[in-house]
Amino acid sequence: MRKIDRLFEIVQLLRGQRLRTAEFISKKLGVSVRTVYRDIHGLIASGVPIEGERGIGYVIRQSIELPPLHFTPLELQAIQLGINIVKAVADHDVAAAAKEVALKIQDALPTKDRGKTYAPIAHIYFESDAKTRDVLAKLRGALDEKNKVEIRYINEVKKKPSRTLRPLGLEYWGKVWTLTAWCELRNDFRVFRVDRIKSCEITGDVFKNETGKTYRDYLANFSECTFD
Amino acid sequence: MRKIDRLFEIVQLLRGQRLRTAEFISKKLGVSVRTVYRDIHGLIASGVPIEGERGIGYVIRQSIELPPLHFTPLELQAIQLGINIVKAVADHDVAAAAKEVALKIQDALPTKDRGKTYAPIAHIYFESDAKTRDVLAKLRGALDEKNKVEIRYINEVKKKPSRTLRPLGLEYWGKVWTLTAWCELRNDFRVFRVDRIKSCEITGDVFKNETGKTYRDYLANFSECTFD
DNA sequence: ACACTACTGACAAAAGGTGTCAGTAGTGCT
DNA sequence: AGCACTACTGACACCTTTTGTCAGTAGTGT
Incomplete structure (x- = not known):
């Protein structure tokens, strides 16, 4: 096995699972532990966000490049198009992320292809208003953290008990x-x-996820949903 | 210079410009031509779409991984959201590309994050009709190839001379x-x-691009455009 | 105190990379 | 047809790097 392939393999191993020890990796790849330490040292030097702790093992910080993730020019066009819409639609954080994506792709593109794609997606039509964006951001946060939320609809009678919700999907x-x-x-x-x-x-x-109360369960019985 | 860094450098050199000879690369990196041949052989073996022709030089097929292109989870969410919309909006080819992107990202995502993102973007609202998609695909092709097109609007009088257009942007x-x-x-x-x-x-x-007739020129004088 | 793990340094053996040289084979130009 | 240019291959000696082994340090958690 070539060294380069082994390095990729290490990243792969760390990406898949939560925690791995050097010994585990060494057995998996059929090399000595010392070599694993050296390899990981090299990877870190090359900017791969691997973190090790004594007595614990190694983890790779999420955000790391999806492995050799190739996109064709057409796929990039599709992403750019989508990203342009998202900039206008989504809440502030996601819109900012979208802007970042646009920049990254722009940088990576060969010069001649820049700005060739459906560039100026107008925001007129999509624009969500500021308040909606704020609520969206809040809900997205709650959804990620599995936090329960209490919401009130506009024009809702005050004395009505507020409802407690488990946000499942946007x-x-x-x-x-x-x-x-x-x-x-x-x-x-x-x-x-x-x-x-x-x-x-x-x-x-x-x-916590409970059987019958997850997004997946909801999707499975889509037709039965009730619009409030 | 480590070998690994050199390999990345070669990809970088090929990505930037159209055509490079092995000799050029060897001088740029300070190694022998023989080594360049060996390196490129290795890269190809690893799946990098480099193509060489005798008497000509090397090119890298576009589509290759934008270099170390990291995306944060939030950025991936933004892409997925956009891609889902694009699947419904765009012409067949781009929609297919969008589907590919969705799959690639799905594969690359750590399992726990899958399907957490705004998954089921409904197509109801966006859906373009089949005919529009066909025309879109045609126009996109013409735009890429800088082919002139002749179009007719619906409800247009027949004897009117058809117009010849240079498609600039969608x-x-x-x-x-x-x-x-x-x-x-x-x-x-x-x-x-x-x-x-x-x-x-x-x-x-x-x-060919002529000064005053390019997309860029159009964008510069946006306010003066006429809607036909 | 102990088990577990990340980490470092040193050294010799093994493996792999490198340059040089010599030669083959396509492309495109004259 | 001939020529310049280039990609490509094989061989071999030299050099660099990688590797495993061993020995030791230093954090974490039980």
Whole structure:
């Protein structure tokens, strides 16, 4: 096995699982532990974000380049097109990420292909308003962290009990964003239009995936959903 | 200079310019020509799409991995979101490319993050109709190849002379696609709604960039455009 | 105190990379 | 047809790097 291939393999091994010891890697690749240390040292020197801790093992920080991830020019066009739309549609954080992507791709493109793609996607049509974006950002955060949220719709009667939700997914339907959630009040799935949400509080409660209450379960029974 | 770095450098050199000879590379990197041949052989063995022709030199097929192109998880989410929209909006080829991108990213993602992102973008709202997609694909091809085209709008009087256009750019406005072109009949820029194009023929004529007639020129004087 | 692990240094043996040279074979130009 | 240019291959001696072994240091968690 060539050294170069081995280096790729190490990255691969670290990417797949959470934690790996040098000994594990050495056995997997059929080299000595010392060599693994040397290889990893080299990888780090080349900018691969591997981190080691004594007594623990190695991890690779997520964000690392998806391995040899090739894109054809057409695929890049598709990404750029999508990214341009996303810049206008999504909440602030995702829009910023989209901008980053656009820059990275632009940098990587051979000069002659730059700006050739569907460049100026107008924002007129897509633009979400600022409030919606804020709520979106909040919900996305809650979704990532599995935090329960309490929301209130606009025009909702005040005395109505606020509902506690487990946010499961955000969908973009071209005109509006919707939040799909497990509603603890109704004990069922509910879908909410994000632009109609007046207030949104993160309760701090963390929920776990329970059978029958996950996004996957929702998707499996799509037809039965109820629009709130 | 380590061998690995040299290999990256070779890819970099080939990516930047059109054509490079082994001798050029060898001088640039300070190694013998023989070594360059060996390195390139190794790169090809590792799947890098480099092609050599005797008497000519080396080129790298476009499509090759943008160099160490890192994306953060958030950036990947942005791409996935965009890609999902593109699948519904764009013409067949680009949509297929978008599908490919989605798969590649899915594969590269650590398992725990899969399907967490805004997965099911509904196609209801965006869907372009089949005919528009066909015209789009044709126009995109013509644009890439700098082929002149002749188009007819729907509801256009037959005896009107068909116009010869130099396609310059395609824009997606959220609801409709437009083609920006240099109209040889009017001798000016014109913008056409793709969904209103009845027929579209590629004439076979190839045009060159002329000062005052390029997409860039158009963009510079955006306000003065005329909608046809 | 102990097990586990990351890390470092040194050294000899093994492996692999390198330059030189010599030669073959396509491309495109004159 | 001849020529210049270039990619490509094989062989061989030299040199550089990599590798495994061994021995030791230093953090983490039990």
